[in-house]
Amino acid sequence: MSLENIPKDPVMLMSFLNMKLRDHYSSLEAFADDMDINEQELKSITDKLQNAGFTYDSARKQFV
Template sequence: MDREVLLKMDPNILVSMINMKLRDFYSNLDSYCDDMDISRDLIEEKLKSAGYTYHSDINQFK
């Protein structure tokens, strides 16, 4: 996913997509970000603006 697509994506759709990927394929957010070659900070900032925070203990944004 490229940076421009991420920045334009609706945060509610984005959180759903990322949580599904975290649940099904990745043990943590860093692994997802490394594999997708995208900044963790960028994802967290985008989702924080919509009220979502990453919880490492459950490996998802809420």
């Protein structure tokens, strides 16, 4: 999966990532690795979510 197939809207992106993390991955890093998303791209995604007010809770494996 490339970044172009990931939702652009921050709320949709958060929902998409939380679903993927809940159903398929043990961590955000595992998701990125499996989706061939490099560290810089992952930072871009998390920055976009942080700018929208969401933070990643690694203990819960989700953005809140």
